[in-house]
Amino acid sequence: MNKVNAMAEVSEQETPLHQLSQEEQHEINTNNQKRVREAPTIHEWEIRVRESFVPVFIFLLIGTPILIGAGMLWNSSSNGWVFIIVGVIMFPYLRYLVMADKHYHYRLTTEGLITTYQDAIPEMAYTIVRGLAWLGVVVCVMAMAVLGPLALVGAGGMALFAVFFTNFEKKVSVEYTVFNKDKKYVVKVVKNRSLIRFDIIPFSWFEFSYLYCNEGELYRVLSSLMKELGCDEYREFKSELSLRRAPVGVLDVGTPRRLDEINK
Missing domain, CATH: 1.10.287 (Helix Hairpins)
Incomplete structure (x- = not known):
């Protein structure tokens, strides 16, 4: 599956991409993808990421039937074992199939970002x-x-x-984010997750993207990205939840930081 995470860069074209005809969207997306693919590579990396909300959801979904079963056993009801067994069986299904880790491959170029991702399931x-x-x-x-x-x-x-489930197989998704260097960007960072989000100001259709960095590579990726986007500072957030709840395409959020403060 391919997606272009950007507005059409068609010079004088002011019509948002999602308001154009399907034929026009397809032509613009194809040209944007080609431009990003053929641009020089600045940095390329792979990373396996566990979504931050997974432990909480698993605890709620698995813990509830186990607690019910334990309560029934406490009240001398052997049917409680049914709930406990269901909880135990559901754990590997939820953790490794429904809420599996994500495997990301990023390629940062001078014209944009190519993100390839899939569930990290053997x-x-x-x-x-x-x-x-x-x-x-x-x-x-x-x-x-x-x-x-x-x-x-x-x-x-x-x-x-x-x-x-007879056709259950691995699905690979690809997203293209095209840099529109005629517009202003804001870069947002969660240091303890090595997570970056960059948005266009003001927000337009699909003009934002997330990327995770390997440990020790946050400064390198961030400095390269800020240089390409023409940003002098970034906005720091304490947690991934606070970043995802922050409005897209808004500058006055988070704590303003300079690039040389990333390791402090």
């Missing part, structure tokens, strides 16, 4: 899920054959659900 996991899905389809079909029409209510639904 290929073996996809193979296992597809195998279990086909097994589930077979079991459901056998159940309907043995039990008759009454099985359609449960087994039929499960069969449809299992078929959905």
Whole structure:
């Protein structure tokens, strides 16, 4: 999947990209992607990132049935084990399939940023899920054959659900962010996450992007990015949550910092 994370740079063109016809959007996006791809590379890196909200969501989704099960066992109800087992089974499913880490590949050029990302799931996991899905389809079909029409209510639904996972495979997404050097940018940083976001001021359609840096490379990436965007300072945030909640395309947010303060 390809996306262009920028307005069309078409000189006098003032119409936002999303208001143009599909043919015009496609032509502009193709030209922008080509320009970014063919530009000299400033820095290129890969990084695996765990989303900051994942531990909280997993704790809530897994902890709730386990606590319910523990409470039922405390009240001498053996049915509590059902909730505990469900919680234990759901943990690897949620952590490694639904809320898996993201693998990013960044290529920063003089004309923009190319971001390629995918779920950091081993290929073996996809193979296992597809195998279990086909097994589930077979079991459901056998159940309907043995039990008759009454099985359609449960087994039929499960069969449809299992078929959905038979084509379970890794998906790679690509995003292009084109630098519009005729406009003003604001760069925002979360040091403890080595996370950078840069926005155009004032905010326009899709004119912002996030990028994660490897440990020890934040200064290098930030200095290169600020140079290309013509920024003299950046805005510092204490947490990723505060950055994501900050308005896009607004300068007066966060704490203003100079580049030489990044390591302080």
